């Protein structure tokens with residue numbers, strides 16, 4: 052885990068859940084951090100849990116000027132070694148009930164933000180002999196999920212973009228790690244959007260049964276250190292990925308049944 056010592060790591064969505072756990076654990080491994088999300092006070096709380104250097108850089112990634120934000124992040128330590136695109140927002144609504152505004156809001160944060168931050172950093176990584184980009188996708192980026200049409204679309208799009216970039220780029224020393232978590236016990240369902248933009252505000256049963264955020268973060272950190280291309284991190288629900296891959300008709304039946312039982 053010397054891999055992280057003195058590395059400058061920019062974590063988005065660092066104020067809670069998986070991002071918060073990543074910050075605390077990476078800091079303990081000697082990394083220097085840049086912490087981004089909208090809520091500055093929550094970021095300062097996370098910073099206070101970090102043992103090493105951490106700089107707070109608040110931003111709304113669904114509506115920001117990415118080149119200016121990248122410049123501000125670069126100014127923190129004069130370099131960036133790893134960008135962890137982790138900020139995200141969930142959905143709890145059918146396709147019919149989801150307004151265009153919510154569809155766009157989810158695409159902005161879950162797809163455009165990681166893509167535009169990455170694109171803004173690529174010339175820098177090329178000039179500086181490499182770097183690493185990590186993206187927190189989702190198992191919903193690998194299969195369709197009821198009441199997650201916009202969320203699954205954004206995560207599938209991110210998967211398509213980053214996998215394509217993996218096989219396209221010719222930047223020496225540059226790598227991309229895609230993480231597809233299953234259910235993780237965080238505030239994701241509380242913060243998820245209804246079709247009219249209202250906050251779901253409830254801890255769903257499935258979310259509650261998820262693996263702890265700290266466990267997810269530990270596995271993400273291992274995947275980053277090993278420069279893995281794609282890792283699925285999940286509890287028992289990981290088998291759904293195999294069913295979707297090898298017996299799709301069974302997956303469709305299970306997903307429909309699961310969808311009718313859950314919010």
Ligand SMILES: NC(=O)c1ccc[n+]([C@@H]2O[C@H](COP(=O)([O-])OP(=O)(O)OC[C@H]3O[C@@H](n4cnc5c(N)ncnc54)[C@H](OP(=O)(O)O)[C@@H]3O)[C@@H](O)[C@H]2O)c1
Pocket residue numbers: 063064065066067068069070087088089090091093110111112113114137138139140141160187188189190231232233234235236237238239240242258261
């Ligand atoms: N939990 C799961 O079961 C699960 C499963 C698969 C994938 N994921 C993915 O994991 C990532 C982290 O989610 P989480 O589970 O840790 O949920 P979370 O606790 O709700 O964290 C979401 C993070 O994103 C930030 N964020 C939300 N809107 C933002 C915006 N407009 N601009 C900047 N930051 C914003 C939030 O901070 P602020 O409110 O301070 O902005 C928060 O730090 C997401 O990409 C999510 O899709 C989670």
